[in-house]
Amino acid sequence: MTTAVERFDDEARRRVNAHGRTTVHENELLRHPVYTRVLHWSVAIFFLLAFLSGFALYTPWLYHALTPIFGGGPMTRLLHPWFSLGFVVFFGLQLLNWLDPMWWTPADSRWLKRIKSYVSNEEAVEAEDVGFFNGGQKMYFWTIAACAVIFLLTGLPLWFPRSFGRLVVAISSVLHDVSALLMLVGFIVHIYESTAQQPGTFHAMTRGTVSRRWAWTHHPAWYRQATGRDPRADYERARAATRRAGSLDPADD
Amino acid sequence: MPSGTLQIRAISGHSGAVPGAGAHREEEVCKYIDVTTCIGCKACEVACVEWNDMPFAQTTFDNTYQTMPSTAWNFWNLIKFDEHPKDDGSLMWTMRKDQCMHCEDPGCLRACPADGAIVQYTNGIVDFNQENCIGCQYCVTGCPFDIPKFNSTTKKVYKCTLCSDRVGQGLEPACIKACPTGCLKFGTKVDMLGLAEKRAAQLREHSGFQNAGVYNPSSISGTHVIYVLHDATKPEMYGGLPANPKIPATFTMWKSFAKPVGLLLALLAAPVAFFHYIAEGPKEAQPPLPGEHDK
Numbered sequence: 001m002t003t004a005v006e007r008f009d010d011e012a013r014r015r016v017n018a019h020g021r022t023t024v025h026e027n028e029l030l031r032h033p034v035y036t037r038v039l040h041w042s043v044a045i046f047f048l049l050a051f052l053s054g055f056a057l058y059t060p061w062l063y064h065a066l067t068p069i070f071g072g073g074p075m076t077r078l079l080h081p082w083f084s085l086g087f088v089v090f091f092g093l094q095l096l097n098w099l100d101p102m103w104w105t106p107a108d109s110r111w112l113k114r115i116k117s118y119v120s121n122e123e124a125v126e127a128e129d130v131g132f133f134n135g136g137q138k139m140y141f142w143t144i145a146a147c148a149v150i151f152l153l154t155g156l157p158l159w160f161p162r163s164f165g166r167l168v169v170a171i172s173s174v175l176h177d178v179s180a181l182l183m184l185v186g187f188i189v190h191i192y193e194s195t196a197q198q199p200g201t202f203h204a205m206t207r208g209t210v211s212r213r214w215a216w217t218h219h220p221a222w223y224r225q226a227t228g229r230d231p232r233a234d235y236e237r238a239r240a241a242t243r244r245a246g247s248l249d250p251a252d253d
Numbered sequence: 254m255p256s257g258t259l260q261i262r263a264i265s266g267h268s269g270a271v272p273g274a275g276a277h278r279e280e281e282v283c284k285y286i287d288v289t290t291c292i293g294c295k296a297c298e299v300a301c302v303e304w305n306d307m308p309f310a311q312t313t314f315d316n317t318y319q320t321m322p323s324t325a326w327n328f329w330n331l332i333k334f335d336e337h338p339k340d341d342g343s344l345m346w347t348m349r350k351d352q353c354m355h356c357e358d359p360g361c362l363r364a365c366p367a368d369g370a371i372v373q374y375t376n377g378i379v380d381f382n383q384e385n386c387i388g389c390q391y392c393v394t395g396c397p398f399d400i401p402k403f404n405s406t407t408k409k410v411y412k413c414t415l416c417s418d419r420v421g422q423g424l425e426p427a428c429i430k431a432c433p434t435g436c437l438k439f440g441t442k443v444d445m446l447g448l449a450e451k452r453a454a455q456l457r458e459h460s461g462f463q464n465a466g467v468y469n470p471s472s473i474s475g476t477h478v479i480y481v482l483h484d485a486t487k488p489e490m491y492g493g494l495p496a497n498p499k500i501p502a503t504f505t506m507w508k509s510f511a512k513p514v515g516l517l518l519a520l521l522a523a524p525v526a527f528f529h530y531i532a533e534g535p536k537e538a539q540p541p542l543p544g545e546h547d548k
Contacts, residue, residue, distance in 0.1 A: 057366045057389065059513055060268040064368065073367050073387035074408060119529075124539045161390045162403065169394040170501035177512055184519040192526035198536050213538035239540040 009096040022208035029215050029226050031204040039094040040205055046086035051187070053080040054180055081159045084151060091148050101132040102141050107221070111135035124217070125235055131221040136193075140186050147179040154179075213238065259421045263373040265365030279375040282420060283445035284429065284478040286350050287452055288491060289462075290436040293318055293332055293348040300431030301330035301352075304416065324351060326402040329413040330428055333492025347483075349491040350428070350437070353400045353413035355379045355477035360500035361412075363508065364395025377442065377477035378417045383409040397473065397498030415477065445479060452481045472497050 016035040024030050032040070053076045056066030063073070070076040107129040115136070117123060126134065133141070154172035157164035164172075194201045200214040212234070215223040220231035260277045298320060302309065307327040312320050319334045335347045359379045362371040370385040371392065381392075381401070388408035392401040401410045416426035424430075425439040438445065449467040456465035466485025469475045480494070488494035 055516075057387075059516065060266045060366070060368060061513065063266055063268070063366065073370075073385070077387040077389045078408070119533075121533045121536055158389075161393055166394050166399075166501070170503040173391075173394075173503050174507055177507075177515070181515045181519040184516075185522045188520075188522035188526060192530070196530050196535060197526075200538050211538055213540070213542075217539045218536070235539060242540045242542070 005096065009093075012093065013097060024209050027212050028209040029212060029223070030208060031210045031215075032208045034208070036094075036097060037205060037208055039090055039097060042090040043087060043094055046083055046090060047183075047187075050080060050083035050087050051180075051183070053083055058177065058180065081155060084155055088148050088152050091144060095145060098141065102138050104135075104138055104142075105131070107131060108135035108138055112139075125232075126218055126220055128220045128224075128232060130219055131225070132219060134219070140190055143182060143186055147183050150175055150179045259378070259417060260375040261372050262375045263359075263362060264369050265362045265371035266368040268368075274375075277375065281375075281377040281442040282415070282477060283377070283440065283442040284355075284415065284426065285438040285440070285445040285449055285481075286478065287436040287438075287449075287481040288347065288349050289452075289456060289460075289465075289481060289483055290434050291332070291348045291350065292434055292436075293334065293346075294433060295320065295332055296431040296433060297350055297428035297437060298328070298330050298332060300427040301413070302328065304419070304427035305329070305414075324400060324402060324412075326404040326411040329353070329411070335490060335492055337490045345483075347491050349480065349494065351398075351492055352428075352478065353379065353415065354398050354498075355413075355415050356397075356498075357474035357476065358500065360395035360397055360473070360504060361392035361401055362395075363500055364391040364504040365389075366391060374417065376420070378415045378420065379477075380414050380417050381410060381412060383407070383411070386410055391504070395500055395504045397495055397500065442475075442477065449479050449481050453485070456481070456483065468494065470495075470498050472499055 013033075013035045016038055017033050020034040022030055022033060052066050053070055055062050056070070056073075056076050057063070057080070067073045067076045070079055110127070111118070111130060112135045114127065118126075118136070154176045157169045157172040158176060161169045194205070198214075198218060200210055201218075204210045204214075212223070212227070215226065216231035216235045223229070223231040223234075260273060260279055261271060262274055264271050301307075307329075310321065310325055310328045313322060315322065317334045317336075318332075320331060321328065324331045329352055331351045333347075333349045333351045335349075337345045337347055339345050355378055357377065359371070359373060361381075362373055362379060365371045366389060367385050367387045369382055370387065371379065371381055373379050386409045388403070388410070390401070390403050390410060392410055393399075393403065401412045403410050416424070416428075419426060429437045429439040438448065440448075446467065446469065449469075453465045453467050456462040462483045464484040464486045466482060468480035468482055468485060468488055480488075480491070482488060482491060484490070488496050
């Protein structure tokens with residue numbers, strides 16, 4: 001994976017980032033530049049369309065609920081593979097764009113061991129070795145990558161059944177279904193984590209920035225890398241400052 | 254014989270009960286095909302194209318008497334010719350009328366995701382309703398007999414209807430009416446099975462075909478088109494008639510059980526996330542700013 005692909009990725013990032021703007025206010029950090037945001041929402045839109053049109057045909061219990069969105073059954077069947085191709089193409093670009101920060105590291109294995117305390121909100125701030133993405137985000141990302149490959153490989157026989165054998169199509173539809181269910185679980189968790197669960201995260205993907213507090217709380221190693229400062233020290237300093245400010249508040253007693 | 258209307262027994266891609274199922278008593282119908290008395294005249298092929306007003310299909314010559322390699326979206330009835338070498342070295346011709354078998358347990362209907370695109374009538378006929386067909390061709394994969402054929406212009410799938418339009422009016426299918434030798438007969442399933450067994454016994458006892466028998470495969474709970482074969486132990490020699498036709502498990506256990514259960518389990522993630530929020534709350538950026546819900 002070298003040169004030509006990398007050059008393409010760099011060129012695409014440079015060109016798209018030249019458009020639009022990301023305003024980084026005081027006490028904020030740039031997290032997702034324009035290119036990343038455009039890719040994320042392109043993937044999201046095509047995913048949602050493919051997802052709804054796919055589940056329309058998944059079970060009779062959803063057929064009448066979801067096919068009208070796309071103008072009926074035949075249109076749903078016609079459009080689904082094209083939505084899916086859009087999803088695969090934009091996710092492929094995002095894969096290149098995020099290949100470096102999504103690479104699995106020993107810190108992610110350590111994160112995975114702590115997943116129970118992560119889920120139960122035991123620690124106020126993340127361990128200091130958590131980088132730009134944590135282990136959970138990386139797992140979701142690589143699950144999507146694997147599912148996208150399975151979707152594509154099994155989707156082609158479903159799209160052109162006459163070019164493949166009856167057995168290939170039958171097996172493909174099972175694998176297609178399994179990938180869809182995996183993606184559904186991941187998608188629900190992703191939406192929850194990035195909105196209600198972690199306030200401030202959604203803003204990173206809409207306007208591109210996060211607060212410094214958000215950064216040292218959720219991704220301390222990235223904070224250190226982006227600012228050159230000690231995340232834990234900055235956090236303690238801010239905490240002491242708010243405590244002092246809080247003690248002046250008579251309502252605190 | 255049914256008359257007037259056709260009662261629906263099963264509907265493809267349908268959630269919930271089938272309206273009207275079991276409300277009327279109806280005899281199950283059956284097409285009887287005696288392969289041993291077919292002379293390969295193809296009158297049934299012509300009658301089928303005529304009655305169903307189908308555009309004429311281009312025929313293919315491949316050094317046999319067969320009209321084309323397989324049935325087509327506009328050619329639902331095909332006599333399959335085979336030259337079968339017998340044990341004594343001589344050749345035997347087999348001519349089998351290939352068309353939809355109208356399975357008691359139809360793989361096409363099980364596979365179809367579109368509500369009402371495929372129906373099974375109480376009389377056993379399996380019929381495609383093209384206006385509800387979405388062109389996914391799952392039925393092609395579900396069918397053990399390679400019968401449903403896709404028209405890439407209309408994006409719909411077509412096959413033999415067992416002349417449900419004629420049968421509904423008390424007439425026999427067009428192919429039956431055209432057959433000059435009487436190798437095709439039409440009646441109730443019980444009557445036709447009785448006739449077929451009788452003919453098979455006759456072949457065994459009087460014509461020296463020890464393995465003569467009736468093709469009515471139990472792996473799909475029987476069919477509403479049955480064959481009398483000279484050798485029922487080798488159905489494959491009749492243009493690849495499968496000895497043990499099967500519906501892929503994808504469209505049986507997987508579709509009717511695993512898929513809905515899997516979906517419900519996957520959707521559990523939503524209430525789990527919701528109640529996680531209610532019980533554990535969010536991870537705020539630390540330290541909370543004065544005035545944030547930090548207490």
